[in-house]
Amino acid sequence: MLNTGIKVYLDNANIGELEKKYVLDVLESGFISTRGPLIKVFEEKFGEYLGGYVSATYSGTAGLHLSILYSLKKSGIDTSKNVGVILPALTFAATSHAVLYNNLIPVFADVDYNTWNIDINRIPDLIERAKKSGVDVKFILPVHLYGNPVDMEGIIKIAQEYDLIVIEDAAEALGSFYKGQRCGTIGNFGVFSFNANKVITASSGGAVFSKLKEDTDYIRFLSLQARNESKGYYHEDMGFNYRMTNIEAAIVLAQFEKLEYFLNLKRQFYNIYRDYLSNYVYFQYVIDGCISNYWLISCLFKGIEIEEFQKRLSSLGIPTRRIFYPLPLMNFYKKYVDVYLGDIEKVDFYRNSLEIYNYGLCLPTSTKNSVESIDFVAKSILEQVKYLSKF
Numbered sequence: 001m002l003n004t005g006i007k008v009y010l011d012n013a014n015i016g017e018l019e020k021k022y023v024l025d026v027l028e029s030g031f032i033s034t035r036g037p038l039i040k041v042f043e044e045k046f047g048e049y050l051g052g053y054v055s056a057t058y059s060g061t062a063g064l065h066l067s068i069l070y071s072l073k074k075s076g077i078d079t080s081k082n083v084g085v086i087l088p089a090l091t092f093a094a095t096s097h098a099v100l101y102n103n104l105i106p107v108f109a110d111v112d113y114n115t116w117n118i119d120i121n122r123i124p125d126l127i128e129r130a131k132k133s134g135v136d137v138k139f140i141l142p143v144h145l146y147g148n149p150v151d152m153e154g155i156i157k158i159a160q161e162y163d164l165i166v167i168e169d170a171a172e173a174l175g176s177f178y179k180g181q182r183c184g185t186i187g188n189f190g191v192f193s194f195n196a197n198k199v200i201t202a203s204s205g206g207a208v209f210s211k212l213k214e215d216t217d218y219i220r221f222l223s224l225q226a227r228n229e230s231k232g233y234y235h236e237d238m239g240f241n242y243r244m245t246n247i248e249a250a251i252v253l254a255q256f257e258k259l260e261y262f263l264n265l266k267r268q269f270y271n272i273y274r275d276y277l278s279n280y281v282y283f284q285y286v287i288d289g290c291i292s293n294y295w296l297i298s299c300l301f302k303g304i305e306i307e308e309f310q311k312r313l314s315s316l317g318i319p320t321r322r323i324f325y326p327l328p329l330m331n332f333y334k335k336y337v338d339v340y341l342g343d344i345e346k347v348d349f350y351r352n353s354l355e356i357y358n359y360g361l362c363l364p365t366s367t368k369n370s371v372e373s374i375d376f377v378a379k380s381i382l383e384q385v386k387y388l389s390k391f
Helices: 017-027 037-050 060-077 095-100 118-131 154-162 213-223 246-256 261-277 306-314 330-341 349-357 369-389
Strands: 053-057 083-087 103-111 136-140 165-169 187-195 206-210 297-298 361-362
Touching: 017 246, 037 053, 053 060, 053 213, 053 361, 060 095, 060 136, 060 165, 060 187, 060 206, 060 213, 083 095, 083 118, 095 103, 103 118, 103 136, 103 330, 118 136, 118 154, 118 330, 136 154, 154 165, 154 213, 206 213, 297 349, 306 361, 306 369, 349 361
Parallel strands: 083 103, 083 136, 136 165, 165 187
Antiparallel strands: 053 206, 187 206, 297 361
16 A cells, blocks of 8 residues: 555654643743742642652653662662562563662563563562572562553552562553553552653653652652752752653643543554454453553564564555563573573573564554554555465
């Protein structure tokens, strides 16, 4: 199918006049840094939306870092020993980087082949393997990959059994629901991202959620260099320059007003893809009773050479993105994985993650697209799949 001038966007931010107005208002006010009033406005509105309390951060990565750091402090966990964190093999590296920032050991679990999320059935075995290797697992970081809700009931059950802290990486899951509960509000902490390609954006930006005000208050304190302002430039802990700026707050407040519109549009896009492709490809399975935000609609093209497929779609003006490469199969992480897996064959241990990487692809889902452009994309993909698979 020839592209007749249709512009297709992969995951671009959808910025309009409202964002420009709010940013200009901030610039004219002079409050452009981390001390501006709109940050607090955003925290209050977002906290009300989620049903708890929020601390706005510079990024989702910063939010993960501080959530783990504060949890260590609050729980009095002895970090002089090897402390482990269970997380999925298939996720953006920020999840594991936040673990390493806190000098903890990432313990990677393979993912479920259908949902692409952490396979909860593998977690108990990994905890025991880690324990035998001298690593005491204290955290689980479930990731709602591409907005698809994790089996949080299973996660919480395991966390209770092993006395683990649950920090949800909900960077991609704003607007997703697990059986009536908003993703990112079920664990001890939930962390969201407002990077440029997320459902709503602040250009960068993130947020930490907790049901306890004291938790987000201290995380906010840490994000502002742990400064006790009543004493001037007096610092009471190791702080970080992790606070959201007033300009970012202006952008995300404007975006927040459009959240439901964006979510509805993404659901329309998903339905179009399903209508055309469900007999030919494998979409992420959404657990019964759950709702995905379809942040970045992705599927498996089994039996198709993905790089060649990408090139063919690119020639039609259709941008796509590869699935995340499994973290424990990267050379950098070998020294951590070897601690608890030893000589076990890693490729086989993480076979689901690897197959999803090999045959998976992220499709255009930006809300800058029109329904007509997604219809064109879906038809083009179907045409290419039939040709390459000889259906």
